Amino acid sequence: MTTTDVAALRELLPEGRVFDDPDVLAAHSRDRATFCPSGTPAALVRARSTEDVSAVLRWANDNRVPVVPQGARSGLSGAANALDGSVLLSLEKMDAIVEIDPDEQVAVVQPGVINGDLAAAVAEKGLFYPPDPGSRGISTIGGNVSTNAGGMCCVKYGVTGDFVRGLEVVLADGSVMRTGRRTAKGVAGYDLTRLVVGAEGTLGVVTEVTVALRPASAQPLTAVAFFPEVAQAARTVTGFLAAGHRPSVLEFMDASSVAAVQQIADLGFPEGMAGMLLVQSDIGEAAPAQLAAFEEVASATGAAEVVVSDSAAEGELLMQARRLVGDAHEKLGKALLIDDVCVPRRNLEEMVTGLNRIEAEHRVQVLCAGHAGDGNMHPVVAFDESDPDETARARQAFDAIMALGLSLGGTITGEHGVGQLKREWLGRELDQAGLRTSHAIKRALDPNDILNPTRVLPGG
Ligand SMILES: Cc1cc2nc3c(=O)[nH]c(=O)nc-3n(C[C@H](O)[C@H](O)[C@H](O)COP(=O)(O)OP(=O)(O)OC[C@H]3O[C@@H](n4cnc5c(N)ncnc54)[C@H](O)[C@@H]3O)c2cc1C
Structure with missing residues:
Protein backbone atom coordinates (compact mmCIF):
# COMPACT_ATOMS: atom_id res chain seq x y z
CA MET A 1 0.00 0.00 0.00
CA THR A 2 1.46 3.36 -1.00
CA THR A 3 1.23 6.82 0.55
CA THR A 4 -1.33 7.69 -2.11
CA ASP A 5 -3.45 4.76 -0.97
CA VAL A 6 -3.41 6.04 2.61
CA ALA A 7 -4.55 9.43 1.31
CA ALA A 8 -7.40 7.72 -0.57
CA LEU A 9 -8.44 5.86 2.57
CA ARG A 10 -8.36 9.09 4.55
CA GLU A 11 -10.69 10.73 2.05
CA LEU A 12 -13.26 7.98 2.53
CA LEU A 13 -13.55 8.36 6.28
CA PRO A 14 -14.46 11.15 8.68
CA GLU A 15 -11.50 13.01 10.14
CA GLY A 16 -9.38 11.47 12.88
CA ARG A 17 -9.82 7.86 11.81
CA VAL A 18 -6.65 7.11 9.81
CA PHE A 19 -3.14 7.15 11.29
CA ASP A 20 0.17 6.40 9.59
CA ASP A 21 2.70 7.77 12.02
CA PRO A 22 5.40 5.03 12.20
CA ASP A 23 5.51 5.10 16.03
CA VAL A 24 1.73 4.71 16.26
CA LEU A 25 1.84 1.87 13.76
CA ALA A 26 4.69 0.15 15.59
CA ALA A 27 2.78 0.38 18.87
CA HIS A 28 -0.19 -1.40 17.26
CA SER A 29 1.70 -4.04 15.33
CA ARG A 30 1.70 -6.95 17.76
CA ASP A 31 -0.41 -9.00 20.10
CA ARG A 32 1.15 -10.90 23.02
CA ALA A 33 2.29 -14.03 21.22
CA THR A 34 5.89 -15.20 21.10
CA PHE A 35 7.40 -16.60 17.88
CA CYS A 36 5.01 -14.64 15.66
CA PRO A 37 6.74 -12.07 13.47
CA SER A 38 4.73 -8.99 12.63
CA GLY A 39 4.92 -7.06 9.37
CA THR A 40 4.94 -3.34 8.66
CA PRO A 41 1.39 -1.98 8.32
CA ALA A 42 0.54 0.93 6.05
CA ALA A 43 -2.16 2.48 8.21
CA LEU A 44 -4.18 2.18 11.38
CA VAL A 45 -7.90 2.96 11.23
CA ARG A 46 -9.69 3.58 14.49
CA ALA A 47 -13.27 2.83 13.47
CA ARG A 48 -16.06 4.61 15.33
CA SER A 49 -19.06 3.18 13.50
CA THR A 50 -20.27 0.29 11.38
CA GLU A 51 -20.19 2.69 8.43
CA ASP A 52 -16.47 3.29 9.00
CA VAL A 53 -15.80 -0.45 9.02
CA SER A 54 -17.93 -0.95 5.94
CA ALA A 55 -16.12 1.81 4.04
CA VAL A 56 -12.69 0.41 4.94
CA LEU A 57 -13.55 -3.12 3.88
CA ARG A 58 -15.21 -2.09 0.61
CA TRP A 59 -12.14 -0.05 -0.28
CA ALA A 60 -9.69 -2.75 0.83
CA ASN A 61 -11.58 -5.38 -1.13
CA ASP A 62 -11.55 -3.24 -4.28
CA ASN A 63 -7.83 -2.56 -3.85
CA ARG A 64 -6.82 -6.01 -2.53
CA GLY A 78 -0.31 -13.70 16.66
CA ALA A 79 -3.73 -13.33 15.02
CA ALA A 80 -3.83 -9.56 15.48
CA ASN A 81 -0.25 -8.95 14.31
CA ALA A 82 0.30 -6.56 11.42
CA LEU A 83 0.92 -7.89 7.93
CA ASP A 84 3.11 -6.02 5.45
CA GLY A 85 1.13 -3.24 3.76
CA SER A 86 -1.99 -4.00 5.78
CA VAL A 87 -4.62 -1.77 7.32
CA LEU A 88 -4.90 -2.37 11.04
CA LEU A 89 -8.61 -1.97 11.77
CA SER A 90 -8.99 -1.19 15.46
CA LEU A 91 -12.46 -1.62 16.99
CA GLU A 92 -11.41 -0.28 20.40
CA LYS A 93 -13.20 3.04 19.99
CA MET A 94 -16.52 1.32 19.27
CA ASP A 95 -16.98 0.80 22.97
CA ALA A 96 -20.60 1.58 23.79
CA ILE A 97 -22.84 -0.69 25.82
CA VAL A 98 -25.88 -0.09 23.62
CA GLY A 116 -14.81 -6.54 32.70
CA ASP A 117 -16.75 -3.33 31.99
CA LEU A 118 -19.66 -5.33 30.59
CA ALA A 119 -19.56 -7.72 33.55
CA ALA A 120 -19.59 -4.78 35.99
CA ALA A 121 -22.38 -2.95 34.16
CA VAL A 122 -24.71 -5.96 34.13
CA ALA A 123 -23.84 -6.79 37.76
CA GLU A 124 -25.28 -3.41 38.74
CA LYS A 125 -28.59 -4.71 37.44
CA GLY A 126 -28.33 -8.01 39.32
CA LEU A 127 -27.19 -9.87 36.21
CA PHE A 128 -24.14 -11.96 35.35
CA TYR A 129 -22.02 -12.20 32.18
CA PRO A 130 -19.94 -15.32 32.95
CA PRO A 131 -17.17 -15.60 30.29
CA ASP A 132 -14.16 -14.34 32.24
CA PRO A 133 -10.84 -14.67 30.42
CA GLY A 134 -7.80 -13.91 32.54
CA SER A 135 -7.51 -10.82 30.35
CA ARG A 136 -11.00 -9.60 31.29
CA GLY A 137 -9.64 -6.26 32.49
CA ILE A 138 -8.17 -5.47 29.06
CA SER A 139 -9.65 -7.66 26.32
CA THR A 140 -12.63 -6.60 24.22
CA ILE A 141 -15.90 -8.41 23.61
CA GLY A 142 -15.17 -8.31 19.84
CA TYR A 157 -21.23 -21.72 32.56
CA GLY A 158 -19.59 -22.24 29.15
CA VAL A 159 -17.41 -20.11 26.89
CA THR A 160 -18.08 -16.82 25.05
CA GLY A 161 -19.82 -18.55 22.14
CA ASP A 162 -22.37 -20.06 24.50
CA PHE A 163 -23.49 -16.53 25.37
CA VAL A 164 -23.53 -14.99 21.89
CA ARG A 165 -27.09 -14.80 20.55
CA GLY A 166 -26.52 -12.60 17.53
CA LEU A 167 -23.98 -10.46 15.72
CA GLU A 168 -23.68 -7.60 13.31
CA VAL A 169 -20.82 -8.46 10.98
CA VAL A 170 -19.29 -6.46 8.14
CA LEU A 171 -18.30 -8.81 5.34
CA ALA A 172 -15.21 -8.49 3.16
CA ASP A 173 -17.09 -6.58 0.43
CA GLY A 174 -18.35 -4.03 2.98
CA SER A 175 -21.91 -5.37 3.21
CA VAL A 176 -23.46 -5.59 6.64
CA MET A 177 -24.91 -8.91 7.84
CA ARG A 178 -27.02 -9.49 10.93
CA THR A 179 -26.87 -13.03 12.29
CA GLY A 180 -28.72 -14.93 14.96
CA ARG A 181 -31.41 -13.61 17.20
CA ARG A 182 -32.27 -11.89 20.43
CA THR A 183 -34.71 -14.54 21.61
CA ALA A 184 -33.88 -17.47 23.91
CA LYS A 185 -34.38 -19.93 21.05
CA GLY A 186 -34.11 -19.73 17.26
CA VAL A 187 -33.11 -22.18 14.53
CA ALA A 188 -33.88 -20.23 11.38
CA GLY A 189 -31.32 -21.16 8.75
CA TYR A 190 -27.65 -21.96 9.06
CA ASP A 191 -25.99 -20.89 12.31
CA LEU A 192 -24.01 -17.98 10.88
CA THR A 193 -23.36 -16.64 14.37
CA ARG A 194 -21.39 -19.78 15.27
CA LEU A 195 -19.48 -19.55 12.01
CA VAL A 196 -18.16 -16.10 12.86
CA VAL A 197 -17.52 -16.86 16.55
CA GLY A 198 -13.90 -18.01 16.84
CA ALA A 199 -13.07 -17.11 13.21
CA GLU A 200 -10.27 -14.78 14.39
CA GLY A 201 -11.24 -11.97 12.05
CA THR A 202 -10.88 -14.08 8.90
CA LEU A 203 -14.56 -14.15 7.86
CA GLY A 204 -15.86 -10.71 8.78
CA VAL A 205 -15.53 -7.84 11.23
CA VAL A 206 -17.84 -7.95 14.24
CA THR A 207 -19.43 -4.55 14.86
CA GLU A 208 -22.17 -5.44 17.36
CA VAL A 209 -22.79 -8.35 19.70
CA THR A 210 -25.97 -9.47 21.45
CA VAL A 211 -25.10 -11.58 24.48
CA ALA A 212 -27.23 -13.63 26.84
CA LEU A 213 -27.00 -12.86 30.54
CA ARG A 214 -27.86 -14.86 33.65
CA PRO A 215 -29.20 -13.85 37.02
CA ALA A 216 -26.36 -13.11 39.44
CA SER A 217 -25.22 -16.26 41.23
CA ALA A 218 -24.62 -16.59 44.98
CA GLN A 219 -21.37 -15.44 46.59
CA PRO A 220 -18.96 -18.34 45.97
CA LEU A 221 -17.20 -20.39 48.62
CA THR A 222 -13.58 -21.31 47.87
CA ALA A 223 -11.24 -24.19 48.69
CA VAL A 224 -7.64 -25.01 47.82
CA ALA A 225 -5.93 -28.38 47.87
CA PHE A 226 -2.20 -29.09 47.71
CA PHE A 227 -0.78 -32.31 46.28
CA PRO A 228 2.66 -33.96 46.50
CA GLU A 229 2.19 -35.25 42.92
CA VAL A 230 0.52 -33.57 39.93
CA ALA A 231 -1.15 -36.87 39.00
CA GLN A 232 -3.10 -36.71 42.28
CA ALA A 233 -4.45 -33.26 41.40
CA ALA A 234 -5.51 -34.53 37.96
CA ARG A 235 -7.23 -37.56 39.50
CA THR A 236 -9.08 -35.29 41.92
CA VAL A 237 -10.45 -33.23 39.03
CA THR A 238 -11.66 -36.32 37.19
CA GLY A 239 -13.12 -37.95 40.29
CA PHE A 240 -14.88 -34.85 41.60
CA LEU A 241 -16.52 -34.00 38.26
CA ALA A 242 -17.37 -37.63 37.48
CA ALA A 243 -19.29 -37.68 40.78
CA GLY A 244 -21.65 -35.13 39.22
CA HIS A 245 -20.40 -31.90 40.78
CA ARG A 246 -20.42 -28.64 38.77
CA PRO A 247 -18.11 -26.20 40.57
CA SER A 248 -18.04 -22.64 39.23
CA VAL A 249 -14.22 -22.71 39.14
CA LEU A 250 -11.75 -25.61 39.09
CA GLU A 251 -8.21 -24.42 38.36
CA PHE A 252 -4.77 -25.99 38.50
CA MET A 253 -1.36 -24.49 39.23
CA ASP A 254 1.88 -26.46 39.29
CA ALA A 255 4.65 -25.97 41.85
CA SER A 256 6.62 -23.53 39.68
CA SER A 257 3.52 -21.41 39.05
CA VAL A 258 2.65 -21.37 42.76
CA ALA A 259 6.24 -20.38 43.58
CA ALA A 260 6.18 -17.63 40.92
CA VAL A 261 2.93 -16.22 42.31
CA GLN A 262 4.34 -16.34 45.84
CA ALA A 293 -17.29 -33.52 48.65
CA PHE A 294 -14.25 -31.94 46.94
CA GLU A 295 -12.24 -32.30 50.16
CA GLU A 296 -13.21 -35.94 50.39
CA VAL A 297 -12.11 -36.73 46.82
CA ALA A 298 -8.90 -34.70 47.18
CA SER A 299 -7.96 -36.41 50.45
CA ALA A 300 -8.71 -39.83 48.99
CA THR A 301 -6.43 -39.16 46.01
CA GLY A 302 -3.58 -38.02 48.26
CA ALA A 303 -3.90 -34.28 48.94
CA ALA A 304 -1.49 -33.22 51.66
CA GLU A 305 -3.70 -30.33 52.70
CA VAL A 306 -7.17 -29.02 51.84
CA VAL A 307 -8.30 -25.63 53.10
CA VAL A 308 -11.89 -24.50 52.79
CA SER A 309 -12.19 -20.75 53.18
CA ASP A 310 -15.14 -19.34 55.09
CA SER A 311 -14.45 -15.76 54.04
CA ALA A 312 -15.44 -14.20 50.72
CA ALA A 313 -12.45 -11.84 50.90
CA GLU A 314 -10.03 -14.74 51.31
CA GLY A 315 -11.73 -16.53 48.40
CA GLU A 316 -11.23 -13.46 46.21
CA LEU A 317 -7.57 -13.30 47.26
CA LEU A 318 -7.08 -16.90 46.13
CA MET A 319 -8.75 -16.10 42.81
CA GLN A 320 -6.44 -13.11 42.45
CA ALA A 321 -3.50 -15.46 43.01
CA ARG A 322 -4.69 -17.59 40.09
CA ARG A 323 -5.18 -14.50 37.92
CA LEU A 324 -1.62 -13.41 38.76
CA VAL A 325 -0.11 -16.50 37.16
CA GLY A 326 0.50 -14.82 33.77
CA ASP A 327 2.24 -11.85 35.38
CA ALA A 328 4.17 -14.15 37.68
CA HIS A 329 5.44 -16.22 34.75
CA GLU A 330 6.50 -13.03 32.96
CA LYS A 331 8.48 -11.92 36.00
CA LEU A 332 10.70 -14.99 35.60
CA GLY A 333 12.52 -12.86 33.03
CA LYS A 334 12.45 -15.52 30.30
CA ALA A 335 10.70 -15.70 26.94
CA LEU A 336 7.43 -17.64 27.21
CA LEU A 337 5.62 -19.84 24.74
CA ILE A 338 2.11 -20.47 26.00
CA ASP A 339 0.34 -23.66 24.95
CA ASP A 340 -3.42 -24.08 25.17
CA VAL A 341 -4.16 -27.76 24.76
CA CYS A 342 -7.52 -29.12 25.89
CA VAL A 343 -7.89 -32.85 26.54
CA PRO A 344 -10.74 -35.07 27.69
CA ARG A 345 -10.71 -34.81 31.48
CA ARG A 346 -10.05 -38.52 31.93
CA ASN A 347 -6.70 -37.95 30.15
CA LEU A 348 -5.67 -34.98 32.27
CA GLU A 349 -3.34 -37.14 34.34
CA GLU A 350 -1.42 -38.27 31.25
CA MET A 351 -1.29 -34.68 30.06
CA VAL A 352 0.24 -33.23 33.22
CA THR A 353 2.65 -36.10 33.78
CA GLY A 354 3.63 -35.99 30.09
CA LEU A 355 4.82 -32.42 30.60
CA ASN A 356 7.58 -33.65 32.90
CA ARG A 357 8.81 -35.95 30.14
CA ILE A 358 8.76 -33.13 27.58
CA GLU A 359 10.63 -30.84 29.98
CA ALA A 360 13.38 -33.41 30.49
CA GLU A 361 13.60 -34.42 26.83
CA HIS A 362 13.91 -30.87 25.48
CA ARG A 363 15.85 -29.42 28.42
CA VAL A 364 13.64 -26.35 28.86
CA GLN A 365 11.50 -25.30 31.77
CA VAL A 366 7.79 -26.15 31.35
CA LEU A 367 5.43 -24.53 33.84
CA CYS A 368 1.73 -25.26 33.88
CA ALA A 369 -1.49 -23.70 35.06
CA GLY A 370 -4.91 -24.04 33.57
CA HIS A 371 -8.61 -24.54 33.58
CA ALA A 372 -8.34 -28.12 34.84
CA GLY A 373 -12.10 -28.58 35.13
CA ASP A 374 -12.36 -28.16 31.35
CA GLY A 375 -9.23 -30.24 30.66
CA ASN A 376 -7.82 -27.00 29.20
CA MET A 377 -4.22 -26.55 30.30
CA HIS A 378 -1.72 -23.78 29.62
CA PRO A 379 1.72 -25.37 29.72
CA VAL A 380 4.25 -22.56 29.38
CA VAL A 381 7.68 -23.15 27.89
CA ALA A 382 10.10 -20.69 29.50
CA PHE A 383 13.41 -20.21 27.70
CA ASP A 384 16.37 -17.95 27.10
CA GLU A 385 15.71 -16.19 23.80
CA SER A 386 19.35 -15.13 23.45
CA ASP A 387 20.38 -18.79 23.19
CA PRO A 388 19.52 -20.10 19.69
CA ASP A 389 19.85 -23.73 20.74
CA GLU A 390 17.53 -23.30 23.73
CA THR A 391 15.10 -21.32 21.54
CA ALA A 392 14.96 -24.18 19.04
CA ARG A 393 14.38 -26.67 21.87
CA ALA A 394 11.61 -24.45 23.25
CA ARG A 395 9.78 -24.56 19.92
CA GLN A 396 10.20 -28.34 19.84
CA ALA A 397 8.79 -28.62 23.36
CA GLU A 415 -9.43 -20.98 23.84
CA HIS A 416 -6.51 -18.91 22.55
CA GLY A 417 -7.11 -19.68 18.89
CA VAL A 418 -4.92 -20.80 16.01
CA GLY A 419 -3.77 -17.43 14.67
CA GLN A 420 -0.35 -17.47 13.16
CA LEU A 421 1.29 -19.63 15.79
CA LYS A 422 -0.60 -22.91 15.30
CA ARG A 423 -1.69 -22.79 11.63
CA GLU A 424 0.30 -25.80 10.57
CA TRP A 425 -0.99 -27.70 13.58
CA LEU A 426 -4.58 -27.04 12.51
CA GLY A 427 -3.72 -29.08 9.43
CA ASP A 446 -13.67 -13.49 1.38
CA PRO A 447 -12.84 -14.36 -2.24
CA ASN A 448 -10.02 -11.82 -2.45
CA ASP A 449 -8.48 -13.01 0.82
CA ILE A 450 -8.25 -9.58 2.39
CA LEU A 451 -9.49 -10.47 5.89
CA ASN A 452 -6.62 -11.42 8.15
CA PRO A 453 -4.96 -13.53 5.44
CA THR A 454 -2.40 -16.18 6.44
CA ARG A 455 -4.13 -16.66 9.79
CA VAL A 456 -5.91 -19.78 11.04
CA LEU A 457 -6.02 -21.93 7.86
CA PRO A 458 -2.80 -23.72 6.93
CA GLY A 459 -1.14 -23.19 3.53
CA GLY A 460 -1.51 -20.16 1.27
C1 LIG B 1 -2.90 -12.07 30.80
C2 LIG B 1 -3.74 -12.74 29.74
C3 LIG B 1 -4.68 -13.68 30.15
C4 LIG B 1 -5.48 -14.31 29.18
N1 LIG B 1 -6.41 -15.20 29.61
C5 LIG B 1 -7.23 -15.78 28.71
C6 LIG B 1 -8.23 -16.71 29.15
O1 LIG B 1 -8.38 -17.01 30.33
N2 LIG B 1 -9.03 -17.24 28.20
C7 LIG B 1 -8.90 -16.92 26.88
O2 LIG B 1 -9.68 -17.42 26.06
N3 LIG B 1 -7.95 -16.06 26.45
C8 LIG B 1 -7.12 -15.49 27.32
N4 LIG B 1 -6.16 -14.61 26.90
C9 LIG B 1 -6.00 -14.34 25.45
C10 LIG B 1 -6.76 -13.09 24.92
O3 LIG B 1 -6.96 -12.16 25.95
C11 LIG B 1 -8.10 -13.50 24.31
O4 LIG B 1 -7.86 -14.24 23.13
C12 LIG B 1 -9.02 -12.32 23.98
O5 LIG B 1 -10.28 -12.83 23.58
C13 LIG B 1 -8.47 -11.40 22.89
O6 LIG B 1 -9.24 -10.20 22.91
P1 LIG B 1 -8.63 -8.85 22.30
O7 LIG B 1 -9.67 -7.80 22.41
O8 LIG B 1 -7.34 -8.55 22.94
O9 LIG B 1 -8.47 -9.27 20.79
P2 LIG B 1 -7.18 -9.17 19.86
O10 LIG B 1 -6.02 -9.87 20.49
O11 LIG B 1 -6.98 -7.78 19.42
O12 LIG B 1 -7.67 -10.03 18.60
C14 LIG B 1 -7.87 -11.42 18.72
C15 LIG B 1 -8.40 -11.96 17.39
O13 LIG B 1 -9.71 -11.45 17.17
C16 LIG B 1 -9.77 -10.68 15.97
N5 LIG B 1 -10.66 -9.57 16.26
C17 LIG B 1 -10.61 -8.68 17.28
N6 LIG B 1 -11.69 -7.90 17.26
C18 LIG B 1 -12.44 -8.27 16.21
C19 LIG B 1 -13.68 -7.85 15.66
N7 LIG B 1 -14.39 -6.89 16.23
N8 LIG B 1 -14.15 -8.47 14.56
C20 LIG B 1 -13.47 -9.49 13.97
N9 LIG B 1 -12.29 -9.93 14.46
C21 LIG B 1 -11.79 -9.34 15.57
C22 LIG B 1 -8.34 -10.31 15.64
O14 LIG B 1 -8.14 -10.16 14.26
C23 LIG B 1 -7.62 -11.54 16.17
O15 LIG B 1 -7.73 -12.57 15.21
C24 LIG B 1 -5.32 -13.99 27.81
C25 LIG B 1 -4.36 -13.04 27.42
C26 LIG B 1 -3.58 -12.42 28.37
C27 LIG B 1 -2.57 -11.39 27.91
Missing part, protein backbone atom coordinates in the same frame (compact mmCIF):
# COMPACT_ATOMS: atom_id res chain seq x y z
CA VAL A 65 -5.34 -4.60 0.65
CA PRO A 66 -5.08 -6.96 3.64
CA VAL A 67 -7.02 -5.90 6.74
CA VAL A 68 -6.16 -7.03 10.27
CA PRO A 69 -9.05 -6.49 12.71
CA GLN A 70 -7.84 -5.65 16.21
CA GLY A 71 -9.39 -5.47 19.63
CA ALA A 72 -7.06 -4.93 22.58
CA ARG A 73 -4.27 -7.09 21.05
CA SER A 74 -4.16 -9.27 24.16
CA GLY A 75 -4.31 -12.37 21.94
CA LEU A 76 -1.77 -15.15 22.37
CA SER A 77 -1.57 -16.56 18.84
CA GLU A 99 -28.46 -1.75 25.84
CA ILE A 100 -28.91 -3.96 28.88
CA ASP A 101 -32.35 -5.57 28.96
CA PRO A 102 -33.00 -7.08 32.41
CA ASP A 103 -36.36 -8.58 31.35
CA GLU A 104 -34.98 -10.52 28.41
CA GLN A 105 -31.59 -10.91 30.13
CA VAL A 106 -29.61 -9.79 27.12
CA ALA A 107 -27.12 -7.03 26.45
CA VAL A 108 -26.22 -5.43 23.13
CA VAL A 109 -22.68 -4.07 22.90
CA GLN A 110 -20.23 -2.66 20.44
CA PRO A 111 -17.10 -4.78 19.91
CA GLY A 112 -14.66 -2.51 21.75
CA VAL A 113 -16.37 -2.87 25.13
CA ILE A 114 -13.95 -4.34 27.66
CA ASN A 115 -15.13 -7.68 29.07
CA GLY A 143 -11.83 -10.04 20.48
CA ASN A 144 -13.49 -12.50 22.89
CA VAL A 145 -16.14 -13.36 20.27
CA SER A 146 -13.54 -13.69 17.53
CA THR A 147 -11.43 -16.09 19.62
CA ASN A 148 -14.39 -17.71 21.39
CA ALA A 149 -12.58 -16.88 24.62
CA GLY A 150 -12.92 -19.01 27.72
CA GLY A 151 -11.95 -18.35 31.30
CA MET A 152 -12.31 -19.61 34.82
CA CYS A 153 -16.12 -19.71 35.11
CA CYS A 154 -16.46 -21.68 31.89
CA VAL A 155 -16.29 -25.04 33.66
CA LYS A 156 -19.83 -24.38 34.85
CA GLN A 263 7.14 -14.05 44.63
CA ILE A 264 4.51 -11.40 43.87
CA ALA A 265 2.09 -12.00 46.75
CA ASP A 266 3.03 -14.30 49.59
CA LEU A 267 -0.16 -16.19 50.35
CA GLY A 268 1.52 -18.64 52.70
CA PHE A 269 1.08 -21.64 50.43
CA PRO A 270 2.87 -24.75 51.77
CA GLU A 271 6.25 -25.62 50.26
CA GLY A 272 7.30 -28.86 48.60
CA MET A 273 3.99 -29.46 46.84
CA ALA A 274 3.83 -30.45 43.16
CA GLY A 275 0.46 -28.94 42.39
CA MET A 276 -2.53 -27.03 43.67
CA LEU A 277 -6.23 -27.01 42.82
CA LEU A 278 -8.47 -24.03 43.41
CA VAL A 279 -12.20 -24.71 43.48
CA GLN A 280 -15.24 -22.50 43.94
CA SER A 281 -18.88 -23.32 44.48
CA ASP A 282 -21.56 -20.71 43.94
CA ILE A 283 -24.68 -22.68 44.83
CA GLY A 284 -25.56 -20.83 48.02
CA GLU A 285 -26.53 -23.00 50.98
CA ALA A 286 -25.46 -26.18 49.18
CA ALA A 287 -21.91 -24.85 48.57
CA PRO A 288 -20.37 -26.14 51.85
CA ALA A 289 -21.56 -29.67 51.03
CA GLN A 290 -20.08 -29.42 47.52
CA LEU A 291 -16.73 -28.29 48.89
CA ALA A 292 -16.86 -31.04 51.52
CA PHE A 398 5.85 -26.37 22.40
CA ASP A 399 5.13 -28.66 19.43
CA ALA A 400 5.56 -31.79 21.55
CA ILE A 401 2.90 -30.47 23.93
CA MET A 402 0.42 -30.05 21.07
CA ALA A 403 1.29 -33.52 19.76
CA LEU A 404 0.67 -34.94 23.24
CA GLY A 405 -2.69 -33.13 23.45
CA LEU A 406 -3.78 -34.54 20.07
CA SER A 407 -2.60 -38.05 20.96
CA LEU A 408 -4.78 -37.89 24.07
CA GLY A 409 -7.89 -37.12 22.00
CA GLY A 410 -7.69 -33.37 22.62
CA THR A 411 -7.29 -30.18 20.63
CA ILE A 412 -4.30 -27.90 20.01
CA THR A 413 -6.24 -24.90 21.28
CA GLY A 414 -9.02 -24.74 23.83
CA ARG A 428 -2.89 -31.99 11.72
CA GLU A 429 -6.02 -31.65 13.81
CA LEU A 430 -8.65 -31.36 11.03
CA ASP A 431 -9.30 -34.14 8.56
CA GLN A 432 -9.08 -33.51 4.81
CA ALA A 433 -12.82 -32.91 4.45
CA GLY A 434 -12.76 -30.45 7.35
CA LEU A 435 -9.85 -28.55 5.82
CA ARG A 436 -11.49 -28.48 2.39
CA THR A 437 -14.75 -27.19 3.87
CA SER A 438 -12.93 -24.53 5.91
CA HIS A 439 -11.08 -23.27 2.82
CA ALA A 440 -14.35 -23.25 0.83
CA ILE A 441 -16.09 -21.15 3.51
CA LYS A 442 -13.19 -18.71 3.54
CA ARG A 443 -13.27 -18.41 -0.28
CA ALA A 444 -17.04 -17.90 -0.28
CA LEU A 445 -16.97 -15.11 2.29
